[in-house]
Amino acid sequence: MARKRKGHGASNPAVSTAVVMVLYVTDSGPNSVRAIANLEAICKEHLNGNFRLEIIDVLEYPLRALADGVVVTPSLAKLFPLPAATVVGNLSDRGGVLRALGIVE
Amino acid sequence: MEPALSLPRPTPFDTNVERGFKKAILRLVKGGPERLAIEAGEIDSIIDPANGRAILLPDAQRALIERKAGFRSLIGLAFDWYWEQDELYRFVSYRGAMDDPDGFAEEGIIGRALWDLSIDNMSETDWQTHRQQLEWRIIFRDLEIRRVNHAGEVRYFSISGEPIFDDREQFKGYRGVTREITERKEAETSVREQHRFAGAILDALGTPIAVLGQTGVVLSSNQAWRDFAATHSGVGTGVMTGCNYLAACDDARGVEQIDGMAIAAGIRQVIGGKRALFRYDYPCDSPAGRSWFALSVRGFTGNGEACAIVSCDDITDRKRGELLLGLEFTVARCLADSGTAAAALQSVIRVICETQGWDCGRYFCLDQSAGVLRFMESWGVPSAIVGQFLEKSRGMVFRPGAGLAGRVYQSGQPLWTGATPGAGVSSMALAPETGEDGGCVFPVTTGDTVIGVLAFSGSHVREPDDRMLQAVRSIGSQLGQFLRRQKATDALRRSEKRFRVLNDLASDWYWEQDSDFRFTQIAGCSAFGTADILGMTHWDLPNVVPADAGWAEHKSQLAARWSFCDFEFATVLSDGRHAYYSICGEPVYDEAGIFTGYCGTGTDITKRKRVEIALRENEARLRALVEPSPTLSAR
Numbered sequence: 001m002a003r004k005r006k007g008h009g010a011s012n013p014a015v016s017t018a019v020v021m022v023l024y025v026t027d028s029g030p031n032s033v034r035a036i037a038n039l040e041a042i043c044k045e046h047l048n049g050n051f052r053l054e055i056i057d058v059l060e061y062p063l064r065a066l067a068d069g070v071v072v073t074p075s076l077a078k079l080f081p082l083p084a085a086t087v088v089g090n091l092s093d094r095g096g097v098l099r100a101l102g103i104v105e
Numbered sequence: 106m107e108p109a110l111s112l113p114r115p116t117p118f119d120t121n122v123e124r125g126f127k128k129a130i131l132r133l134v135k136g137g138p139e140r141l142a143i144e145a146g147e148i149d150s151i152i153d154p155a156n157g158r159a160i161l162l163p164d165a166q167r168a169l170i171e172r173k174a175g176f177r178s179l180i181g182l183a184f185d186w187y188w189e190q191d192e193l194y195r196f197v198s199y200r201g202a203m204d205d206p207d208g209f210a211e212e213g214i215i216g217r218a219l220w221d222l223s224i225d226n227m228s229e230t231d232w233q234t235h236r237q238q239l240e241w242r243i244i245f246r247d248l249e250i251r252r253v254n255h256a257g258e259v260r261y262f263s264i265s266g267e268p269i270f271d272d273r274e275q276f277k278g279y280r281g282v283t284r285e286i287t288e289r290k291e292a293e294t295s296v297r298e299q300h301r302f303a304g305a306i307l308d309a310l311g312t313p314i315a316v317l318g319q320t321g322v323v324l325s326s327n328q329a330w331r332d333f334a335a336t337h338s339g340v341g342t343g344v345m346t347g348c349n350y351l352a353a354c355d356d357a358r359g360v361e362q363i364d365g366m367a368i369a370a371g372i373r374q375v376i377g378g379k380r381a382l383f384r385y386d387y388p389c390d391s392p393a394g395r396s397w398f399a400l401s402v403r404g405f406t407g408n409g410e411a412c413a414i415v416s417c418d419d420i421t422d423r424k425r426g427e428l429l430l431g432l433e434f435t436v437a438r439c440l441a442d443s444g445t446a447a448a449a450l451q452s453v454i455r456v457i458c459e460t461q462g463w464d465c466g467r468y469f470c471l472d473q474s475a476g477v478l479r480f481m482e483s484w485g486v487p488s489a490i491v492g493q494f495l496e497k498s499r500g501m502v503f504r505p506g507a508g509l510a511g512r513v514y515q516s517g518q519p520l521w522t523g524a525t526p527g528a529g530v531s532s533m534a535l536a537p538e539t540g541e542d543g544g545c546v547f548p549v550t551t552g553d554t555v556i557g558v559l560a561f562s563g564s565h566v567r568e569p570d571d572r573m574l575q576a577v578r579s580i581g582s583q584l585g586q587f588l589r590r591q592k593a594t595d596a597l598r599r600s601e602k603r604f605r606v607l608n609d610l611a612s613d614w615y616w617e618q619d620s621d622f623r624f625t626q627i628a629g630c631s632a633f634g635t636a637d638i639l640g641m642t643h644w645d646l647p648n649v650v651p652a653d654a655g656w657a658e659h660k661s662q663l664a665a666r667w668s669f670c671d672f673e674f675a676t677v678l679s680d681g682r683h684a685y686y687s688i689c690g691e692p693v694y695d696e697a698g699i700f701t702g703y704c705g706t707g708t709d710i711t712k713r714k715r716v717e718i719a720l721r722e723n724e725a726r727l728r729a730l731v732e733p734s735p736t737l738s739a740r
Contacts, residue, residue, distance in 0.1 A: 025149070026149040026150040026159055026161065026165055027169055027172075028168060028169065028172050029149030029150065029161070029162075029164070029165035029168055029169065030149065030164055030165065030168050031146075031147050031148060031149045031164075031165070032149050032165075058150060058152060058157075058159045059150075059159055062152070062156070062157040062158050062159060063157045065152045065157060065159070066152060066154070066156075066157030067157075070152055071134055071136060071139050071151065071152055071154075072134065072139045072142060072143065072148045072150065072151050072152065073148065073149050073150045073151075073152070073159065074147075074148075074149060086138075088138050088139050088142045088147070088148070089138075089141075089142035089145065089147035089148065090147040092147070
């Protein structure tokens, strides 16, 4: 599973540049499913379509996770804007995710 | 804001095995956040840094197993069997349908290829095609096979499969699914049988019928429709199943364009539900002549979609009958409106030519004294060739039995020439008489007597059918009666004219009286002012002599309705002299035999009477001189 999602354009003045993220998951593992759902909710509420998200299933692309230095799944890597940041777990810690994405200080 | 989803607090690593597993994986994870997440139960897998493979944690492992089981369950719901074949296409695994009730297991499927099984609907060519697909390693779908099981039941299966490759992309065989489709096939067979039955009913109907879909595409048609297309032409004719009838009507050009537009509009109204039925009659010209068709479009709803049934009848015979009936009426009207035989002949020939599409017509009349047919009258379309042809005809004379006209006169039966085989008359041989295109000659009769023939020429002359023959007989008879009546009328008119001339020579005036003997008409009378004496009787005339008593005998004659001749009377003129008149008269009766008055003539005989009176007076005077006076004799 490698899915790419793209927002519909920036309308939130607070976030002017697109956030580029990669979410590493394990097929339909329970935490992976939750992580996808939590991240979808955050993107919908805070990024307002101004993001690019790639979802990588490590069972399907094992070498990709290894190459990207991913240790556990689910893991969310924010690539842009810099600085890069990583959040592990099912992303139920909404504040931590928002901070990692640079949406809140 | 949607709440963040979090799993219920997991209780991982509850067992000794899982606790050991936890220790092992924590050794792989050095980072604090990862460890915290593992402790919190928020991690599904750990990536083995040695090879990148994901090591599933127990919960994730369970979820994947459950998902796989669920998927298999769904496969079981969607398909009856799933199977695997080795690289030689032999079944190595075959499971499903609660372990194969009535599948292929009864004949031992494992180790055998599909074509080794008892399948009876695949030819060798079909198998070669299937094997070629397998050799090409392509996915095949819905290969439908049929077999008869040990119980003698026919079963249908649909097989789909895809190739399997190992990590090194080496072909390992096929895997796939099989569905039993016996019920579906039986339903299809039933539907097909119903369709065939409905089609047979449609084919049994003699009327050409086509069923149109909402867009005008012909969904189905019957045999009569196909036969009709093979033997006819015209708007929409020949549109077969799968083609668009509306488009064919829209595309009609030339003389068919108007009809095509009208038909398309009518069909659209029917399909659109604006009318239940649309009828339209239209003509079609072809080398064989003009044909007429009656189109009928009826709406109905089939399979939830508005449809229309189009039927088309060849009504040429009926239409020709109507036209010929109309022609007969038109001929009758022409004859009624014509004052002379020449005018009648011209108008009759013209309407026949215009109705039948012929170029010209001629009438040859029987000259009884010479016993030959002579040209009498003609009409033709404005054309130099037709004009020359008619001009040449003017001098033509036919003896009985000579030429087409003479033969028709002799036999009393119509004849025709043309391209029609079997007409019995060579058109080329008779070209000088009939024209090169062909001709039709029919007799003009009064009763059983032929008094002339009508000869028509044109390019559309064809063998007359029964209705046409009936029409020409009727027209010939009408025309014959008219000509005979006209001839009698002409003779009567000439006779009357002659009589009037003689009458004028024999008398001075003509008079008519009503039943009371009063003048209603006086012609040619100079003795009395006509306006003055209308309404009077003879004895009422001014200064008439004798007086009333003198008319008694005459009145008694009139009362007895006797004819009278040379009744004389006189009137006293202004100079005191007498004017003398002689009248003759006879009673007049109407068609019912009722007396309506008298008519007669009058002659002024004053001169003769005065001479007679003078003679009588002279004679009396002479006699008086010759004969001795009685007084003298007495002396």
